[in-house]
Amino acid sequence: MKEHEHERDPDVLANLQHELSDLRGWIDRAVVLAYAVLAGLAVVGFTLLSEWAFEHFQRGYAAAPWLVLVWTPALTAAIVWMTRRWVPGAAGSGIPQVMAALAPGLPPAARGRLVSLRLSVGKTLLGALGLLAGLSLGREGPSVQVAAGVMHNARHWLRRGQGLNEHALLVAGGAAGIAAAFNAPLAGVVFAIEELSRKLDARNSGLIIAAIVLAGLMGVSAFGNYTYFGAIRVPGLDASALLPGLLVAVSCGVAGGVFARLLIASLTGSPDRISRWRQRRPVAFAALGGLAVAVIGLASGGATFGAGAQEVRRMLAGESDVMQLYALLKFVATWITTWCGVPGGIFAPALSIGAGIGHDIAQLTAGSASSALTPVLIAMGMAGFLAAVTQAPLTAFIIVMEMIDGRALVLTLMASAMVASLVSRLISRPLYAVLAHHLLRGAVATPAPCAPDARPPAPAAATPSVAAAAGPAPAPAASTSGPTTADTAPR
Missing domain, CATH: 1.10.3080.10 (Clc chloride channel)
Structure with missing residues (x-):
């Protein structure tokens, strides 16, 4: 009787020879890990810029508190104008954008309006400006879109049909953003499974986790192995x-x-x-x-x-x-x-x-x-x-x-x-699934430039495969609120 594959001991020499002979596969892995480093560094840069911006806001507030009544509304209006004018896909949190970009059947052009290097740069600069304005927002959710945009760019250097596909790159990038932003690699892995992918492809899970950990190490290298809010004393609970x-x-x-x-x-x-x-x-x-x-x-x-x-x-x-x-x-x-x-x-x-x-x-x-x-x-x-x-x-x-x-x-x-x-x-539908679906309706529509204060065209309905991937559809709305994004929830 023929011995089953799983019942045979692995042939160490044969497996080693096979791995070493696949030079292109090692190049693909090296590219992915190099982009993971870049994604982690992008989040580190975003963190440093955000801290610098909010520190300067605090100094201005301490010197002249009432000045915020002019400064905050003026800068908020300027941020929204710049976002709608140049990078509408950067509005909001960034997590719904990445979830929407993971939808199967999404055209490449539509995906590019949700994640890209250009959006990562815009998100970084405009997110920091929001903290310079003193707005109540965070950088951790946006770090997901920033890192995903960096990782998504790696597809240009990988073999077609081999290695990590676009879906895996986006999952790895989004989770790497959480890991680097919070210095929490375990949370990054769980976030990839619970929110972005629901499961990890067995063929690529090791490389995805390695990319997440490597991006997280960039944060550790820059800021040390710290806990975000320090350690607390836990009393005996009864x-x-x-x-x-x-x-x-x-x-x-x-x-x-x-x-x-x-x-x-x-x-x-x-x-x-x-x-x-x-x-x-x-x-x-x-x-x-x-x-x-x-x-x-x-x-x-x-x-x-x-x-x-x-x-x-x-x-x-x-x-x-x-x-x-x-x-x-x-x-x-x-x-x-x-x-x-x-x-x-x-x-x-x-x-x-x-x-x-x-x-x-x-x-x-x-x-x-x-x-x-x-x-x-x-x-x-x-x-x-x-x-x-x-x-x-x-x-x-x-x-x-x-x-x-x-x-x-x-x-x-x-x-x-x-x-x-x-x-x-019992009270609300899933926030990110609903917002991702809302974004998809705009992403698949033909983009049309519009003035920042003009009503944008209504987006087309999402394709069935896209709508299914995004989760339950939201209740019909009177109209959308902006170009592909203008309204994405933050996480």
């Missing part, structure tokens, strides 16, 4: 933590579901009067939105400006001067910023909103912000709100775990993310 923990998870699920529903309604063109005016006058709307963000920032003493990382660190450190309305004000500021259509993400702001919810519940239930349980509830809030907004609980709890060195909280964070995600599903 039954007394059950009620506060459940309150955090459910509250984050409700708030995150409402937040996702608001973003879907705002970015896909609800038939209300404000949305119709925004469609007609997007730059003017952005100026008013920037003014609203500036007013909220002044009311919060500057706490709601930027991504919110500093406020989270202060909460985790036990500082008690975090205002009670921080979570609500940050919620509104992030929603308005996203509604304006600027290039920027919601990942970091969502973490800060969740931290604020956890901090508030800790004060209500424990009676003191310095309670030993407070850091745990803050971490649960971060994982819960992010999971509720994205409906990606695995990615959410792993990101938070890696950001706070919270391996002792694995089960706690997982439970919070799962409960919050389940509650959110």
